[in-house]
Amino acid sequence: MSDNDFPYPLMARALILGDRETVGRMTREGLDQGLDPKAIIFKGLIPGMDVVGEKFRRNEYYVPQVLLSARAMYAGLDLLKPLITASATSGYLGTVVIGTAQGDLHDIGKNLVAMMLEGAGFKVFNLGRDVAPETFVQAVREHHATIVGISALMTTTMPAMKRTIDALAAAGFRDRVRVMVGGAPVTQAFADEIGADGYAKDSTLAVVKAKELAGAAAPARP
Amino acid sequence: MPGRGWELIRRVQAEPLVFDGGYGTMLFAAGLVDGACPELWNDTRPDIVRGIHRAYFEAGSDFVETNTFGGTRLKLDAYKLGDRTRELNEKGVRLAREVCPPGGYVAGSIGPTSHIVEPYGDVTEAELFENFREQAEALAEGGVDLFAVETMMYPEEALAAIRACKAVTDLPVMTTMFFQYEELHDRDRTMWGESPPEVAQKLLAGGADVVGMNCGRGPDRAIVIIREMRAVTPVALIAYPNAGLPITRGGRVTYELGPEEMVRDYPGLLDAGANIVGACCGSTPEHIRRIAEVVRARRGR
Numbered sequence: 001m002s003d004n005d006f007p008y009p010l011m012a013r014a015l016i017l018g019d020r021e022t023v024g025r026m027t028r029e030g031l032d033q034g035l036d037p038k039a040i041i042f043k044g045l046i047p048g049m050d051v052v053g054e055k056f057r058r059n060e061y062y063v064p065q066v067l068l069s070a071r072a073m074y075a076g077l078d079l080l081k082p083l084i085t086a087s088a089t090s091g092y093l094g095t096v097v098i099g100t101a102q103g104d105l106h107d108i109g110k111n112l113v114a115m116m117l118e119g120a121g122f123k124v125f126n127l128g129r130d131v132a133p134e135t136f137v138q139a140v141r142e143h144h145a146t147i148v149g150i151s152a153l154m155t156t157t158m159p160a161m162k163r164t165i166d167a168l169a170a171a172g173f174r175d176r177v178r179v180m181v182g183g184a185p186v187t188q189a190f191a192d193e194i195g196a197d198g199y200a201k202d203s204t205l206a207v208v209k210a211k212e213l214a215g216a217a218a219p220a221r222p
Numbered sequence: 223m224p225g226r227g228w229e230l231i232r233r234v235q236a237e238p239l240v241f242d243g244g245y246g247t248m249l250f251a252a253g254l255v256d257g258a259c260p261e262l263w264n265d266t267r268p269d270i271v272r273g274i275h276r277a278y279f280e281a282g283s284d285f286v287e288t289n290t291f292g293g294t295r296l297k298l299d300a301y302k303l304g305d306r307t308r309e310l311n312e313k314g315v316r317l318a319r320e321v322c323p324p325g326g327y328v329a330g331s332i333g334p335t336s337h338i339v340e341p342y343g344d345v346t347e348a349e350l351f352e353n354f355r356e357q358a359e360a361l362a363e364g365g366v367d368l369f370a371v372e373t374m375m376y377p378e379e380a381l382a383a384i385r386a387c388k389a390v391t392d393l394p395v396m397t398t399m400f401f402q403y404e405e406l407h408d409r410d411r412t413m414w415g416e417s418p419p420e421v422a423q424k425l426l427a428g429g430a431d432v433v434g435m436n437c438g439r440g441p442d443r444a445i446v447i448i449r450e451m452r453a454v455t456p457v458a459l460i461a462y463p464n465a466g467l468p469i470t471r472g473g474r475v476t477y478e479l480g481p482e483e484m485v486r487d488y489p490g491l492l493d494a495g496a497n498i499v500g501a502c503c504g505s506t507p508e509h510i511r512r513i514a515e516v517v518r519a520r521r522g523r
Contacts, residue, residue, distance in 0.1 A: 059404045059407055059411065062412075062413060062414050062415035063338075063342070063376070063414060064376075064414055067342040067343065068341070068342065071341075102256060102257065103255070103257030103258075104256070104257075105257075107336075108336065130257060154256075155468050155470075155475035156246070156250050156256055156475070157256050158470065158475060159256075160256060185468040185475065187468075187470065189469075189470065190470040193471075
């Protein structure tokens with residue numbers, strides 16, 4: 001079966017419905033048929049996650065549905081990622097380093113953003129919660145990140161976002177990376193005030209903003 | 223004298239009561255730093271915690287909650303304090319009890335674990351139940367009058383907490399959930415997509431004695447949420463919203479509603495059907511003093 005005959009829409013639909021068995025099975029079938037792993041990601045998984053994001057934005061999907069769809073996405077993505085060689089990473093929209101601000105132990109929303117970014121075609125390194133500014137800097141250096149995402153749920157940890165941006169500047173990375181901030185108490189005004197490049201109020205808009213910052217409205221097709 | 227929660231439940235049938243205000247706001251103002259465990263202060267800074275309870279009682283709170291919002295083992299483990307779960311909860315109760323005036327009450331605060339239940343997340347319902355059971359037992363032994371299961375994001379966690387409280391003692395359980403305002407539809411829903419009436423019915427079916435909302439947005443949304451809940455149940459309802467939305471200025475975070483602005487919505491909140499009112503993030507004893515004035519004026523009627 002050639003790439004044109006592969007039922008990508010069925011795969012996307014299974015992902016939207018959170019059916020991880022089907023997504024995993026179709027991924028294996030596609031690979032058995034010799035399809036390009038990147039084609040499966042960009043034609044099967046990403047269009048599905050786009051729909052999930054849109055449903056979430058319109059309050060048709062809530063957190064449980066998004067988590068089930070993300071789980072279905074990883075049933076495919078985890079099989080495909082190891083097959084994509086370093087030389088073939090050109091299709092990625094960018095490399096994101098993401099974490100919760102220092103002192104903040106909340107990571108449910110941040111993980112949602114990380115999954116949606118990965119589902120949109122970004123390479124994502126999730127540093128977890130309570131991430132020190134130096135750790136962000138180190139990860140940017142190590143992974144050649146182009147975007148840094150910082151999240152906070154507590155108003156008291158929002159200043160740590162500013163300290164992270166300052167640390168990136170001190171390390172000489174400020175021109176190289178775009179910084180995005182988000183989290184329940186964060187606002188555009190706060191983002192502007194601390195010198196962040198972008199703010200999004202939810203995970204769907206975070207993907208839109210990340211694409212905008214990456215200077216890529218549409219993914220490079222494999 | 224602890225264990226008088228049912229007296230509170232009887233009283234609230236006859237007259238509105240005043241709960242307390244924010245704790246995080248007050249603890250951070252007293253010097254709690256980023257990444258420190260608020261519940262640890264029940265041991266290391268008892269004077270501060272006791273002082274906050276006293277300030278709320280003096281401002282007019284009929285009852286206050288303990289400084290144990292993050293007192294489950296799952297939550298304390300994040301600070302490597304899980305082994306002190308019992309101690310920190312018991313000490314938390316003691317601090318509120320010490321300044322509780324005659325006729326006042328103490329509610330044991332139980333907040334979310336910040337973990338999501340399977341199949342969406344990484345904990346089982348049995349683990350959630352066990353975490354809440356351990357905390358509820360410590361709070362009951364410490365001497366609370368009732369429980370305040372609060373700021374819950376999804377129903378399974380709230381229901382596990384209610385079941386746990388009822389499993390260790392027959393004290394009343396208040397349960398409130400976090401609602402987000404959906405601008406697109408001009409309505410309020412939980413993170414799991416449930417409407418206020420659905421939440422009220424689900425929590426009552428799960429054994430809660432008082433239900434309602436806390437945190438989230440300001441009292442303007444609380445009015446809508448309580449009105450919708452009131453349409454489906456005659457039981458006592460509680461609302462303790464935030465002092466509006468957080469605003470940042472010069473790296474400092476404040477909330478948009480001062481005491482005077484916030485209290486303007488409280489007659490409307492009582493009219494909507496709230497039997498117990500208080501306030502959450504961004505509020506202070508001064509907010510509660512103004513809210514208590516409104517409530518006391520109602521009692522005289």
